[in-house]
Amino acid sequence: MPLRVHIGGAAGFAGDRTDAAGPLVEALAKADGPRFLMFETLAERTLALSQLERRRDPGRGYNPALDRFVTPILARCLAENIRIVGNFGAANPRAAALRIQAIAREQGLKAPRIAVVEGDDLTGVLTAPELAARETGGALLAGASDIVAANVYLGAKPIAEALDGGADIVVTGRVVDSALALGPLVHAFGWRWDDWDRLAAGTLAGHLLECGAQITGGYFADPGVKDVPGLAEVGYPLAEIDADGAIVISRPDGTGGRVDRQTVIEQILYEIHDPRAYLVPDVVLDLSDVTVEEIGRDRVRIVGARGHAAPETLKATVCVDAGVLGEVEISYAGPNGGGRARLAAEVIRDRLARRAPSFKFRVDAIGVTSILADDDGALRGPWTEANDVRLRFAARGAKPEDVRMLLDEVEALYCAGPAGGAGVRRHVTPRLASASCLIERRFVRPSVSMIEGPA
Amino acid sequence: MRRVKLRDVANARAGDKGNRLNLAVVCRDPGDYAAVAVSLTAERVAQVFAARKPAKVVRYDLPNLAAFNFVLDDVLEGGVNSSLGLDGHGKSLSFLLLDAEFELPAQI
Numbered sequence: 001m002p003l004r005v006h007i008g009g010a011a012g013f014a015g016d017r018t019d020a021a022g023p024l025v026e027a028l029a030k031a032d033g034p035r036f037l038m039f040e041t042l043a044e045r046t047l048a049l050s051q052l053e054r055r056r057d058p059g060r061g062y063n064p065a066l067d068r069f070v071t072p073i074l075a076r077c078l079a080e081n082i083r084i085v086g087n088f089g090a091a092n093p094r095a096a097a098l099r100i101q102a103i104a105r106e107q108g109l110k111a112p113r114i115a116v117v118e119g120d121d122l123t124g125v126l127t128a129p130e131l132a133a134r135e136t137g138g139a140l141l142a143g144a145s146d147i148v149a150a151n152v153y154l155g156a157k158p159i160a161e162a163l164d165g166g167a168d169i170v171v172t173g174r175v176v177d178s179a180l181a182l183g184p185l186v187h188a189f190g191w192r193w194d195d196w197d198r199l200a201a202g203t204l205a206g207h208l209l210e211c212g213a214q215i216t217g218g219y220f221a222d223p224g225v226k227d228v229p230g231l232a233e234v235g236y237p238l239a240e241i242d243a244d245g246a247i248v249i250s251r252p253d254g255t256g257g258r259v260d261r262q263t264v265i266e267q268i269l270y271e272i273h274d275p276r277a278y279l280v281p282d283v284v285l286d287l288s289d290v291t292v293e294e295i296g297r298d299r300v301r302i303v304g305a306r307g308h309a310a311p312e313t314l315k316a317t318v319c320v321d322a323g324v325l326g327e328v329e330i331s332y333a334g335p336n337g338g339g340r341a342r343l344a345a346e347v348i349r350d351r352l353a354r355r356a357p358s359f360k361f362r363v364d365a366i367g368v369t370s371i372l373a374d375d376d377g378a379l380r381g382p383w384t385e386a387n388d389v390r391l392r393f394a395a396r397g398a399k400p401e402d403v404r405m406l407l408d409e410v411e412a413l414y415c416a417g418p419a420g421g422a423g424v425r426r427h428v429t430p431r432l433a434s435a436s437c438l439i440e441r442r443f444v445r446p447s448v449s450m451i452e453g454p455a
Numbered sequence: 456m457r458r459v460k461l462r463d464v465a466n467a468r469a470g471d472k473g474n475r476l477n478l479a480v481v482c483r484d485p486g487d488y489a490a491v492a493v494s495l496t497a498e499r500v501a502q503v504f505a506a507r508k509p510a511k512v513v514r515y516d517l518p519n520l521a522a523f524n525f526v527l528d529d530v531l532e533g534g535v536n537s538s539l540g541l542d543g544h545g546k547s548l549s550f551l552l553l554d555a556e557f558e559l560p561a562q563i
Contacts, residue, residue, distance in 0.1 A: 044535075045535070045536065225462065262466055262483065265481045265520045265521075265522050266468040268520065269468065269470075269477070269479030269481075269517070269522060270468055270470045270477075270479065271470035271472060272470070272477060272524055273472070273475070273477060273524075273526050274526075275515050275524055276515075287517065288517070288519075289519065290519060290520065291519050292520065304519070322536060322537065325539070361539070362539040362540065364540070364541065370540075372547060372548070372550075372551050394539040396539065431536060432536060433536045433537060434473070434536055
């Protein structure tokens, strides 16, 4: 049994940097023992958007940046036996695997063994009413007929199985993010599936890696208060995990960033609710006894994860069509820019109150108050002080026509509004809404299949 | 007692799940943990976010990490999929909390 496993966290979301993996691969190439490169690129909505893409083209529906993530590092990973685990398969892991085979072929490489993990898609398993009956914390699905995507979060077992089967690369759709690390760890250490403390430690390692640079100085810097050296070339995280579950986080040599008690603890609690019970398919992670220790420059040791028996049900995210978001912006700058912007907002309120009294919309004054106000909130802040204000109006509708009046009214401010209105931009964006469901395990059958040789 | 902004003594990071926001608060000096624990109650955080009418605010304590985790229900206008705001995730809301003032007991 190996003493230590190395895992690099090369991506934390679908739009993450595609050149982050390079320095990780170089660091992994220098390390001994089992080494893995992990790509987490599948946020809640990303999968539903991929599902729409697959409906349009059955050969697509995987992460559109797959080529840019994999192309730069594929040859080096195969040569160094660094195995790649990624959920960039999104709504079509099989097509993603075939695309990676094609990239290998284009690069003149020997065909890699690529495992495809499937079984997360519930659309053929449960009907819309059956999903609605399992919704938790809301009633979005009641009466919904057009389900865009319904995917259950798989755990680490199919990933470990794929690696046991000799896969160089494992491509998944929806799995819980941390499973991208736990799968390799169970494979490498042979941890039992009821060794809850180890499974908890592996889940914690995955949780720390799954957001890429968010543990190495990203999403952290506040100049003068929390400085991050070399943020522009921030290194992505490298985890060393021992067979007993101890984790060390660092970053590759030659990169920027910062790994210390502060960056690590912020990420330990990221998107956590009850720290005693973080539920994933394979275990319930308890963070109560976790401690962190700075053991060197940009090296932090994390121990003390405790585990409890895996939850009985699995979580699924179900997405339904949610109409459109309409947005339109206009700027007022120079002396009394704030006063003119405020007048523009009053003109729009006044006209819509008369012409469409039940129409609801939001107004932001970018440069005065935009982000921290809520949808219904009156605009705060001293308008009169501002001299460079961008007004933003937003509304929702079932169809584009429902928001067109607002967009047209704001555009008409050009000629009929206050002086100097400038730079109108208007957008209508389709929206998806998502609900969470709890699914009995008997409905979930993960599968692993190997794609070998030229397709 | 000294009057501080949370940003003077602690870091904060926001995360979202649907219409629920979590704010991790980490004392920069672990020695401040006990004092922050007295001042930064769930009630005080609910006050800071009053405009967003949280349905519930829970504080979880992590003394080993000199950190707290606040979970605020129903403060994201329905969440990233339905909010009309620019920041549907609530990623900027850690700074709303960091800007809030607290009476911090001098030494505990």
